[in-house]
Amino acid sequence: MRLEDYLEGVRTIAVSGHIRPDGDCIGSVLGIYNYIRTNYREIQIKAYLEPIPFDFEFLSGSDKLIRANRFDNTAFDLFICCDCGDLGRLGDSSVYFSNAKKTICIDHHETNGAFADVNYVFPEASSTCELVGQIIDRERIDKKTAECLYTGMVTDTGLFQYNCTHSSTMEFAGFLMDKGIDFSYIVDHVFFTKSIKQLQMLGVGITNSKTYLDGRIIASYVTADQMKKYDAAPKNMEGVVSTLRSVEGVELAFFMYPTEDGSYKVSSRSSTDRVDLSALALQYGGGGHKRAAGFSMDGTDPVLMIDELIDQVRPFFKEEA
Ligand SMILES: [Mn+2]
Numbered sequence: 001m002r003l004e005d006y007l008e009g010v011r012t013i014a015v016s017g018h019i020r021p022d023g024d025c026i027g028s029v030l031g032i033y034n035y036i037r038t039n040y041r042e043i044q045i046k047a048y049l050e051p052i053p054f055d056f057e058f059l060s061g062s063d064k065l066i067r068a069n070r071f072d073n074t075a076f077d078l079f080i081c082c083d084c085g086d087l088g089r090l091g092d093s094s095v096y097f098s099n100a101k102k103t104i105c106i107d108h109h110e111t112n113g114a115f116a117d118v119n120y121v122f123p124e125a126s127s128t129c130e131l132v133g134q135i136i137d138r139e140r141i142d143k144k145t146a147e148c149l150y151t152g153m154v155t156d157t158g159l160f161q162y163n164c165t166h167s168s169t170m171e172f173a174g175f176l177m178d179k180g181i182d183f184s185y186i187v188d189h190v191f192f193t194k195s196i197k198q199l200q201m202l203g204v205g206i207t208n209s210k211t212y213l214d215g216r217i218i219a220s221y222v223t224a225d226q227m228k229k230y231d232a233a234p235k236n237m238e239g240v241v242s243t244l245r246s247v248e249g250v251e252l253a254f255f256m257y258p259t260e261d262g263s264y265k266v267s268s269r270s271s272t273d274r275v276d277l278s279a280l281a282l283q284y285g286g287g288g289h290k291r292a293a294g295f296s297m298d299g300t301d302p303v304l305m306i307d308e309l310i311d312q313v314r315p316f317f318k319e320e321a
Contacts, residue, residue: 012044028152031132047064079097164291200236218253276290
């Protein structure tokens with residue numbers, strides 16, 4: 001598929017991604033935004049996303065992101081949906097999806113239900129950003145677009161570490177490097193620079209952690225009181241679950257923290273395919289990938305909720321346990 005084939009006669013585009021946008025979502029939305037702005041000056045494009053984490057504000061176009069207004073009935077010629085597996089996850093920008101003359105979805109979520117007119121969906125792909133790189137004209141990628149796409153690939157592959165990283169990923173990353181992007185800055189800024197609150201939440205998460213099933217699962221939580229003590233917000237929980245997962249012998253990690261609506265947000269990471277985490281997340285109304293998924297649980301006691309999750313995955317560990 002080539003994006004160009006869908007741009008004939010198109011005068012207005014809306015591009016958007018999932019709620020609580022992550023690096024791949026932001027990178028793909030802004031990558032397309034910058035690419036269209038650079039190469040198709042006659043097309044009017046608007047990019048809709050919920051507020052993005054501070055870490056990604058260095059990306060070109062981030063100051064042009066607009067929050068969707070669900071009472072706005074603008075009918076765009078084309079709506080491009082990035083990194084989003086279902087309409088519900090589009091949040092308020094689903095109004096533009098519904099009203100658009102044509103819709104395209106570019107995504108790599110296992111749970112994607114092919115809900116757009118045109119679906120460019122490959123669950124085995126490293127990132128939506130890599131998929132964007134396959135449908136746009138590589139020769140016309142400018143530095144701004146390259147920065148966005150590189151950032152998304154780096155975040156979704158955990159610095160080219162996860163098994164969703166393919167030689168095609170490295171090849172495209174190398175191509176983007178040649179566009180003159182500051183890849184050292186991107187990696188340091190997105191991966192290694194932490195806020196003090198993030199560091200403190202990491203400390204609490206590590207302290208509260210406990211292993212299960214002979215150390216093959218690790219789970220932890222942060223309570224509302226602990227968040228209050230450090231004046232921490234959900235955005236300060238970034239990186240806790242992957243640190244838990246890094247413990248020797250651990251295959252599967254769960255981390256949970258309370259959200260404003262009274263439920264707990266659960267993040268899960270696995271280093272194997274033993275448990276399909278996207279399927280587990282789906283049971284709780286969430287989503288994600290086989291080895292990384294998120295969902296919400298209702299309850300007040302995180303220890304009991306962790307017990308429930310351990311019971312859910314225990315059968316998958318049975319044969320060797
Ligand atoms: Mn993604």
